[in-house]
Amino acid sequence: MVNNTLSSYAASTTTIAPIEPTKSAEVPLLWKVASQPAWLIFAAAVFLVSVPVFIEAPLVRSLPWFSLALTAGWVWLSFKLMSRPSTYVWGDLLLGFSWSWLAGSIYWGWLRWEPLWHLPVESIGLPFALWCVCRNWGKIGNWFYLGSLLGTALTDVYFYLVDLIPYWRQIMQVESTTEVAAILQSAVTQVQTPWGQVWALILAIALLTIGVLPLPKKQRHWYAFSGAVLSTILVDCLFLLAAVLA
Incomplete structure (x- = not known):
């Protein structure tokens, strides 16, 4: 009886092997993400919306297939960066x-003559983005895309409200710099009308409100969204x- 009791006690006090401390290379991915400065993500979002507009637009008009092929390069590089916690x-x-x-490559390369196709083509990644967000x-990337798409949608709505679509079509059909300048001047005159100015103000207020409201949340995906909208x-x-x- 005593021997059985002692055996049970010895079994219950068997030393459990200590758990090895987590190595630095195994730091959770969320910690790595949180270590990135939010303002830097905001600045990168602004850059990725504003600067490429003036790089991709001329590139796609002269080399549409090359611009389209670059998409595969961006996707490859993105997954390459995401494979490392420090650059995820x-x-x-x-x-x-x-x-x-x-x-942008698809629309401005082959469909730029028809403004009606602009927003549907820009929405090409919307199902994927919503699926990932859910x-x-x-x-971060999907909220950036949604912010960029929202800004594009509001700008297109302004073009329809102020009746700038005819000027859009004309610009896409002419090659002469002189003709383009004349069409742009006519479009500016349309924008400077009371109707155009009122809707420009409404658009600016809407973008500012949508872009600023998420910032107090201090979450990195909202900074990416706000940067895309405000830019x-x-x-x-x-x-x-x-x-x-x-």
């Missing part, structure tokens, strides 16, 4: 940018300035 955030953001680049995967104002202003100076 930038790969995530670049993957969202790849959808915008793909849509599953909480790739939040739409910058791009629109630059286009307007170019039209005025034409």
Whole structure:
């Protein structure tokens, strides 16, 4: 009886092997993501919306197939970056940018003569982005894409409301710089009407509100979204300035 009791006690006090401490290489991915400065993600989102507009647009008109092929390069690079915890955030953001680049290559390369196709083509990545957001995967890149798409949609709505679509079609059909300048001047005159100015103000307020409201949440995917939305104002202003100076 005593021997049985002692055996049971010895078994119950058997030393459990200590768990080895987690190595630095196994730090959770979420910690790596959280270590990236939010303002840097915001700045990168602004860059990826504004600067490529002036790079992809001329490239796609002269080399549409090359511009389209670059999409595969962006996707490859994004997954390459996402395979490393230290660069995961930038790969995530670049993957969202790849959808915008793909849509821009398709539309401005082959469909730019018809404004009605602009928003449907720009929405090419929408089902994928919504699917990923619902599953909480790739939040930074997909929210960047959604912000960029929203800014594009509001700008297109302005074009329809102010009746700028005819000028869009005319510009896409002429080659002479002189003719383009004349059409742009006519479009600016349309924008400067009371109707055009009121809707421009409404558009700016809407973009500012949508872009600023998520920032207090201090989450990186919202900074990417806000950067994409707010940079739409910058791009629109630059286009307007170019039209005025034409």
